[in-house]
Structure formats: structure tokens, C-alpha cells
Amino acid sequence: DAKDRGRNGVRFFNQQMQADVSSRADIVNGLRLALAQQQFVLHFQPQLQRDAGVVGAEVLIRWQHPTEGMIAPAHFIPVAESSGQIQAIGRWVLQQSCHQLAEWARWPETANWYLAVNISARQLHSSGFVAEVSKVLQDSGARPQCLVLEITESQLLQDIDSVIAKMQQLTALGVRFSLDDFGTGYSSLSYLKRLPLRQLKIDRSFVRDILTDPNDKAIIKTILALGQSLELAVIAEGVETDDQYQKLLQLGCQQFQGYYFGKPESLDVFMKNCK
């Protein structure tokens, strides 16, 4: 939507572009070439720990379209999910991320940084997922402890037992899981206890109005308390202002991500900003 245009330097379809490429078939066709022609790029957004600065980054994909410019994931990930192309795209994201982790592992300043990679439902529910992640880890030499997989509550609505089994196998390798957009879905608290999660990620819709909406503040307090009693880390996403940050600190939040600390950027810019 027009309001979002230009954020993170990501261009959204305007009406002209919509006429050109936004039909589902056009996107599916475009995606077919995109991997082979290396049109995807990964951006990195810092994640910070109270008193420790940058401790890692979330990996966010963009599509550098040859004629349409930079396309945000909201415009192609859902299509790639329904067309099945997300499997190959998701594998590429994992490969690139693990490659980057292996590179960082060579330097003391970055050796402990982690990368948080968004995993789509289709990937998580595929039977080969555990084997795929462990192969990518092995091929790259990345430490599993530095890989965080972000999943969402909606992905837990079906096949919960098989998802838990996969999460347990990956946890045994050292991989960690974070529950993204937390609070917007339908997690039952009993599931939360059964899932081998390390982190809850407070959805940015609650952070946005934390200063003005008592309900949002109450929800954030509740999530922080839940994290404490289930021994899960809690990260707030979408922190845009110092006021929001101060309020979150005051409520006891320890981990942060958002434009206030850094927008998603190319690897080069991310690394420069971290210095």
C-alpha cells in the first residue's frame, strides 16, 4: 500500500507496475528465473541485547527485479508459498545465511552473532526439512547455535505433533526457535509449553502504540511475564523511537529490533553500521 512505499528502500508496486507484473502468473513466472539469475538479495536488520549491543540480525529477503526494482517479500512470498517455489527460495536463504555465519565465525568480533531466518509453513511442514537444515549446516560449517529459525503461530495450527518432533530434532543439533509476530495468532498456552522454543517475538503492532494504548502495554507486560515463567527470551520488534525503547526497558524487556536501532540493510551497510 502507498503508505509503505519506500520504507527500507523497498519499492512497492504502483498501479503501473501492477498492470505489468503483479498478476499471480507474472510473479510465478518471474520467480522461476529469479533464483537462476540471482535476483534475490538478503538484507540484515540488527537485533540488540540490553547492555550488550548487537547480538545478531534477522535475515529479510528482497527481490531485485530487473525492471521493477526492489520488491518487498509481502508481494512475492505468499505467491511463492502457494506455488511451491518457497521450498527452493527458502533453501537458498538458509544456504546464504549459514554461509554468512561461517564467515563471521572466523572473526572474534562477529563469532557469536546469530542470524534469525524466517521459515515458511510450507518448509516447516515438508518431510525433508530437518535433513535439509542439517545438510545446509554441515555443508557451510556454520555453528548450529548461531542459527535461529523464526516460525509463526499460524504454522502451528496443523500437524502440531510432527512440527514439535522436527523442532526437537533441530534443537538437539543446537538450532534455536523463535515464535514471530507473537500475540497476533491463536497459540494456546499449553502448546507454548510443549514447543522447544527459545524466544517469543512481540509483534510490532503492540509496540507501535505502547505509549498511548493501555491495552497494548498490558499485552506486552503479559508476554514478558509469560516469557519469564516459561523461561523464554522475549524480543520486541518494530521499535521505532527512543520513547518506545525506554518504555520497553522499564517493563523489563531485554532484546530489541526495529528502525530505531537499524533498518534492514545490505550486508555491507549492516557491517558498517555495527562498527
Ligand code: C2E
Ligand atoms: P517479519 O519476519 O515479521 O519481519 C519483520 C518485518 O518488519 C520486516 O518487513 C521488517 O523490515 C519490518 N520492520 C523491522 N523493523 C521495523 C520497524 O521498526 N517498523 C516497521 N514499521 N517495520 C519494521 P519485511 O522485510 O518487508 O518482511 C515482511 C515479512 O516477509 C517478514 O515479516 C516475514 O514474514 C517475510 N519474510 C521476509 N524474508 C523472508 C524469507 O527469507 N523467507 C520467508 N519465508 N519469509 C520472509
Ligand code: MG
Ligand atoms: Mg521474522
Ligand code: MG
Ligand atoms: Mg515479525
Ligand code: MG
Ligand atoms: Mg510480520
